[in-house]
Amino acid sequence: MFPLRDHNPSHRTAFVTWALIAANLGVFAATYPWDGEFGAAWQRLALYPGAVTHGQLLGGLVSHMFLHAGVAHLLGNMLFLWIFGDNLEEALGHFGFALLYLAAGLAAAFAQIAADPSSLVPMVGASGAIAGVMGGYLLLFPRARVDVLFVFVVFFKVLPIPAWLVLGVWFALQLWSGAVADVAGGGVAYWAHAGGFATGLALTLPAWLRRGGAGFWARSGGHPEHAANRYPTRIPLVPRRRR
Template sequence: MFPIRDHNPSSVRPVVTWALIAINIAMYVLTWPGSETGSTIWAYLALYPVAITHDQLIYGLLTHMFLHAGLMHLAGNMLFLWIFGDNLEEQMGRVRFLGFYLLAGLVAAGAQIAAAPLSDIPMVGASGAIAGVLGGYLLMFPRARVDILVIFIIFFKVFTLPAWVMLGLWFALQMLGGFTVDGSGGGVAYWAHAGGFLAGGVLALPLFLRRGGPRFWARTHGRPPHPQSHYTRIPRVTRR
């Protein structure tokens, strides 16, 4: 189950969101799996919790946000950033959004390090920072409509859900994963996701209050403050 689009168009060009996606793709190409040079760079720039707790390789707190462990890892993260990032960038402005993104990523890394401070498993990926984007999006647009693609074995179907349902379920799954697996997360940084999500909600709070706080929700009913997109469904073609 993953989102494929939201009904929340942006009225400005999300330059920072596009740039972050481009940098992540460029770093994936630079650290292409199977390349000896790429693997060396990847290992050098990854985040190692045990190193951080011993005041070593501190730069990994930032550089790990632009590395990915595989093509699907990259594609999934960039899809989430593409769908949800433009709306927050529009609301915050480019510079503030970039600061928000990086700070959420740092908090997410801190949450994962706190969960497993002596782990030597490298941590990579933009998902902690993107989780912050999801938390901020939920605060600002809880009733924006999001199209979800659900795949079950060979069957698939698209559902449209309010953002609070989709993102609330996503956060619940991260918390469940954090409490049911060991500190390493079984290869998934659940606590980074949960920490980033909560950080995003807190960091977006000043924006929410500037927009009027609860009055913003009353004015927009939790929906985007401009007309939502409407997508035409593919018509069914019957055999004559």
């Protein structure tokens, strides 16, 4: 289950969202070990929970958000940021959105440190900060439609799904996977994702309350403020030519 786009247009240029995407792409190009060996700079910029708990390599609390462990890791994160970032930036303003992104990334880091404070496994990626964007999006646009690609073996289909279902299921999977990973081990920072998501939701709460809280949902029905984008939902059939 992989989101492709939402039906929620924004009417302002998302300068911060695009700047963050550009920064992540630039840092990846500059630091990724194209020769197969991670350099000293990459190792220094990653987040090491065990080092932070001893007051060392504290810069990794921020710099880890701009590192990625591979092309798929990077592109997946940037896709999520592109889908959900512009609408939340329009709702919160450029400065408010930037603060939420940074705060969610820091909260994600501390959540992972709390889960495994002695770990020396490096943590990298913008996932925690982007999870905060997803949490805020869920609160303001719960019924925005998100086109999701479902893949099952060789079968695939794109379906429009309400944001509350897409993001709610994603958050539940992070909690469940985090509990399982504590027992079985794993290489994904699930608690960072969960911590970032919860922080983004909490930081968006004032904006939601200013709009009327539950009354805002009642007026909007949880749908986006602007008319939804209309994308083709079916692949057109091409008739066979007779010879």
